[in-house]
Amino acid sequence: MEKHPIQKRELVTVIESPVDFIRVDQEKCVGCKNCVIICGMDLWRMxxxxALLASDYKRFCTECASCYTVCDYNAIEFTFPPPGYGIVYEKG
Known part of the structure; x- marks a missing residue:
């Protein structure tokens, strides 16, 4: 995967979640590519x-839930990371 520019700009701190907060049900996925297209962090591939989520997604996901929102087939399950984990916006 390519480097994610949001990290370079030091806008956020990420406290990596110990648990997965995005899951893909491969049985429900029809390969529509909506998640690939919508993800601003480029974390999805076919x-x-x-759909295949990057193995290091917990380090780069902005938790916008766009992938979950655009999945018309309910193949993506999204929950926010547990309290104290995930993205912390430093500036903005």
Missing amino acids: SNGK
Whole structure:
């Protein structure tokens, strides 16, 4: 995966969640690519016609839930990281 520019600008701190907060049900995924298109952090790819989330997504996800919102097939489950984990905006 490419470097994510938001980290370079030091706008955020990420306290990596110990648990997954995005899950993909490969049985429900139809390969529409909506999640790939919408993700501003470029964390989604297609693999064998199915959506695949980057293994390091917890370090870069902005928790916008756009992937969850645009999935018309309910293949993506999103919950916010546990309290004390996830993205902390430093400036803005």
